[in-house]
Amino acid sequence: MRMAELSRTTGVPVPTIKYYLREGLLTPGEQAGRNQVYYDDRHVRRIKMVRALAEYGGLSIAVIRELLAYIDHPGRDPLRLLGEAQATVIPRYERRDAPEEERGRRRLAEVIAKRGWKNVGDHPSFDAAAGVIGVLEQLGRQDVIEALDDFAAAAELIAVTDLRVVGDARDVERAVQVVILGTVLGDALLAALRRLAQSHVAYELETGDRTL
Amino acid sequence: MRMAELSRTTGVPVPTIKYYLREGLLTPGEQAGRNQVYYDDRHVRRIKMVRALAEYGGLSIAVIRELLAYIDHPGRDPLRLLGEAQATVIPRYERRDAPEEERGRRRLAEVIAKRGWKNVGDHPSFDAAAGVIGVLEQLGRQDVIEALDDFAAAAELIAVTDLRVVGDARDVERAVQVVILGTVLGDALLAALRRLAQSHVAYELETGDRTL
Numbered sequence: 001m002r003m004a005e006l007s008r009t010t011g012v013p014v015p016t017i018k019y020y021l022r023e024g025l026l027t028p029g030e031q032a033g034r035n036q037v038y039y040d041d042r043h044v045r046r047i048k049m050v051r052a053l054a055e056y057g058g059l060s061i062a063v064i065r066e067l068l069a070y071i072d073h074p075g076r077d078p079l080r081l082l083g084e085a086q087a088t089v090i091p092r093y094e095r096r097d098a099p100e101e102e103r104g105r106r107r108l109a110e111v112i113a114k115r116g117w118k119n120v121g122d123h124p125s126f127d128a129a130a131g132v133i134g135v136l137e138q139l140g141r142q143d144v145i146e147a148l149d150d151f152a153a154a155a156e157l158i159a160v161t162d163l164r165v166v167g168d169a170r171d172v173e174r175a176v177q178v179v180i181l182g183t184v185l186g187d188a189l190l191a192a193l194r195r196l197a198q199s200h201v202a203y204e205l206e207t208g209d210r211t212l
Numbered sequence: 213m214r215m216a217e218l219s220r221t222t223g224v225p226v227p228t229i230k231y232y233l234r235e236g237l238l239t240p241g242e243q244a245g246r247n248q249v250y251y252d253d254r255h256v257r258r259i260k261m262v263r264a265l266a267e268y269g270g271l272s273i274a275v276i277r278e279l280l281a282y283i284d285h286p287g288r289d290p291l292r293l294l295g296e297a298q299a300t301v302i303p304r305y306e307r308r309d310a311p312e313e314e315r316g317r318r319r320l321a322e323v324i325a326k327r328g329w330k331n332v333g334d335h336p337s338f339d340a341a342a343g344v345i346g347v348l349e350q351l352g353r354q355d356v357i358e359a360l361d362d363f364a365a366a367a368e369l370i371a372v373t374d375l376r377v378v379g380d381a382r383d384v385e386r387a388v389q390v391v392i393l394g395t396v397l398g399d400a401l402l403a404a405l406r407r408l409a410q411s412h413v414a415y416e417l418e419t420g421d422r423t424l
Contacts, residue, residue: 120411135268152405
């Protein structure tokens with residue numbers, strides 16, 4: 001298809017597609033004759049993905065370029081690759097040596113030990129979670145901290161579903177796509193589902209259909 | 213305590229505290245003598261909360277001011293108030309009338325009907341979730357969409373814990389704090405726990421301790 005059709009099919013304006021081409025997010029189309037360039041379904045899929053990551057994931061063009069490199073040039077160890085791809089989209093957390101953060105780390109370590117989670121102590125999300133727990137502790141919100149075990153149990157259910165969807169990690173292009181979309185879009189989806197469920201549970205409590 | 217001690221206790225620099233005072237996020241201290249102003253524990257708690265919402269929640273001063281107004285001047289209907297307070301911190305979602313979003317809404321409605329969720333059709337998070345599902349559909353990620361029922365089940369478990377922590381909604385100051393912190397910090401905490409659990413599950417799959 002030509003540029004005009006590519007734009008119609010994807011719903012992305014021509015200048016934006018040209019911008020993606022200049023930024024190396026899209027491979028060039030096939031030159032056919034002097035002023036004819038043809039694009040195919042791979043371009044359609046790629047444009048939709050870039051658009052989704054930029055719009056829904058709020059990712060910068062630089063980060064998207066890095067992610068696409070993982071898809072286009074996958075490494076050898078699939079699980080390691082998936083972790084690296086995910087790391088590009090997880091917000092960086094600055095570890096602080098404040099006493100409440102240290103308490104947060106201890107509390108989180110207890111929760112992890114109770115659930116028997118392995119392979120998580122060095123994970124960048126450990127400090128992120130410990131930091132939030134530390135802040136909750138500093139604000140005196142022991143009530144939220146006491147619910148940690150239940151939150152961790154729910155997180156494990158979600159993770160099992162996540163890994164089932166990832167499926168065979170050796171199918172790297174597919175697996176990286178699922179990991180990235182599952183991280184970026186999945187966080188937004190789960191947050192929205194959590195609020196819908198809260199609204200439902202609150203309604204049932206109000207009508208007496210449920211007690212806690 | 214005086215300003216210098218207030219700063220030491222909270223770890224927040226004096227100019228930042230003065231900024232909070234000017235912006236109306238803190239009530240003025242008690243004037244005692246010509247150049248003496250005294251602050252108390254309420255100031256300490258409020259400063260820590262503002263700091264947490266700004267730093268961890270990434271909320272603007274304007275949004276924080278709005279939230280504090282809910283705490284300081286609670287309305288009459290507690291559950292309605294909690295919904296309104298939460299709405300100030302949920303990212304706005306622009307509904308689009310694209311065909312894939314319409315399909316996302318239908319798919320989400322099916323999931324909700326299956327779980328028997330009530331009181332959720334008009335919720336602002338409905339369109340947010342439907343939008344994400346629509347994007348996943350457009351990207352051909354049926355695999356993620358098929359996992360929706362499991363994600364919704366996990367979201368309901370989290371919501372039950374959330375409502376248990378909120379407890380008595382008539383204790384408005386406490387309930388609003390829990391809702392706001394549970395929304396802003398809770399999303400970050402759950403996202404981090406999800407990644408730790410993913411790392412654990414991936415490890416067990418690799419070592420053969422678990423099959424899916």
